Amino acid sequence: MxxxxxxxxxxxxxxxxxxxxxxxxxxxxxxxxxxxxxxxxxxxxxxxxxxxxxxxxxxxxxxxxxxxxxxxxxxQGDLGMSVSTGRAVSEDLARVFPATLEMATLGIIIGVGFGVPMGVFAAARQGKWVDQLIRVIGLAGYAIPAFWLGLVGLVIFYANLRWVGGPGRIDLFLDGMVEPRSGLLLIDSVIGRNWEAFRSALSHIILPATILGFFALAYIARMTRSFMLEQLSQEYITTARVKGVPERLILWRHAFRPIWMQLITVIGLSYAGLLEGSVMIETVFSWPGIGNYLTTALLNADMNAVLGATLVIGAVFVGINKGSDALYRLLDPRARA
Amino acid sequence: MSLLSVKNLRVTFPSDHGPVEVVRGLSFDLGRERLGIVGESGSGKSMTGRAIMGLIATPGQVTADVLTFDGVDLRDLPETALRKLRGARMSMILQDPKFSLNPVIRIGPQIEEAMAVHGALTKRQRRARMLDALTAVRIDDPARVARLYPHEVSGGMGQRVMIAMMVVMEPALMIADEPTSALDVSVRGQVLDILDDLVKRRGMGLMLISHDLNMVSRWCDRILVMFQGAIVEEISAGQLYKAQHPYTRGLVASLPRIDESRDRLPVLDRTAL
Structure with a gap:
């Protein structure tokens, strides 16, 4: 075509x-x-x-x-009125969606940043203790429920150690002090050069985003590992060894390069998963995002709000999926032909 | 002094039923000549090639009384030192270009990589030599082919690219592991011609691993016949039909010939071995 x-x-x-x-x-x-x-x-x-x-x-x-x-x-952007908030649903969503977007984006950055190298190293040391450890972490990401990890995280890092901010997006006395531009507090506070707000927002987002990132990491590391193992058994890896290519380059240039396009699809899928699946985490952390909005709307039988939020989540899911698919086709020379 | 000296080479893999020896006490010497290694599937001929290149990964184990390449003892040579030899002084052509070329790297950079990892040349020199290597394997439009991905060229051209990639550093020893068996009959001759030319002009020692008796007997200076991990017979060029060993004779007898009509080809009588 x-x-x-x-x-x-x-x-x-x-x-x-x-x-x-x-x-x-x-x-x-x-x-x-x-x-x-x-x-x-x-x-x-x-x-x-x-x-x-x-x-x-x-x-x-x-x-x-x-x-x-x-x-x-x-x-036309008309999703009806919300019965519980008394505002247009589209207006509500424009307010709550950036909060979810910010958390999920930070989460996926953490998930990719740690998950991909972990998967590569696990594959390179297949069967060794590093591999076993990474597999256990991956399994934990599957088995541990998000709300439990969220609660435990809050107890340890907020209540006991006081390392991070508590529930909500920002400390109460700073709420509303940042002029909304993108709706992403971290970015808006940087634009407004409000460093106190930035620190506060970061300390609030870091724990829930890390927990989301952990779930993404578990999936991404597992997929990276199995993609890499498949690549490392290929004949062109032998070719590279025959050429005298060092092991580090064999890993990243010869084995990883053919799979990172496949990984785009995996990353897109888990990003979409974080955006729509943050209901639990948002509830535990009182995060004013779309998951929280949807839960409240459901409990209040606020149909327009429920449908509007569902629509946005669905659209984001479809958009990211189709987008990563298109990106894969564009980037992989084999799919391009 | 010979280029490659092998005495009592053994390759062992562990299995559920104890260790399995796939190469059992192989000994031979290779000069600047064309040495053919023939044998049926599983006779250990590919393993021999890979053991010499140091490509047998754990849990496989390689032992030998002598394993010397150009005066260097390859046994227990550290991986870094071995890597400096591989691709530069000794090289190997793999069977099927469909699988042995990296699918997402353009042909040019793949050939240049062999030079890049061994250092010494500038980027411009590498590119010039890459184009020369492609020309040497009779690719008419090297600049265009260098920009292509492996899936965009035919099998025959892919194998010529493979050869270019492996000879670009002008190695002293070349192991060709079934270099033509994935190719059409019409392309086989061309690829062998190219190899032959390179051996003659650059004085390489070549080990041709194959199961194609006819091809090897016509093309090589010397043939080693392998069976169940060991050499059963050594034959000089063109003397294949004077073979003594029952296994070799069995193999020769089971070759179809164009000047006779037989309803059934004889099969190897394994009870006689």
């Missing part, structure tokens, strides 16, 4: 996937036993008021008409 056609093809599949995502959130909204009209008019409204509201909301139209209207609204 030529480049423009491939790009068009890519955009088309992206559009279809998003449409499917919209169909799912739309259907959830119609299937759940929460009456959207009651949520607006209250349960003491008269039958006439109820009927009028129902007509006004277009709920007597055929389902397909309602769906098209829903898609049109979403495309």
């Amino acid at each position: 030529t480049r423009p056609i491939a790009a068009l093809n890519f955009l088309l599949t992206l559009a279809v996937t998003f449409l499917g995502l919209l169909a799912i959130t739309f259907l959830i909204g119609r299937v759940v036993p929460i009456d959207p009209v009651l949520a607006v008019v209250g349960d003491r409204a008269s039958t006439e008021t109820y009927e009028a509201a129902r007509l006004q909301m277009g709920l007597d139209d055929p389902l397909i008409v309602q769906f098209v209207r829903y898609v049109w609204q979403v495309v």
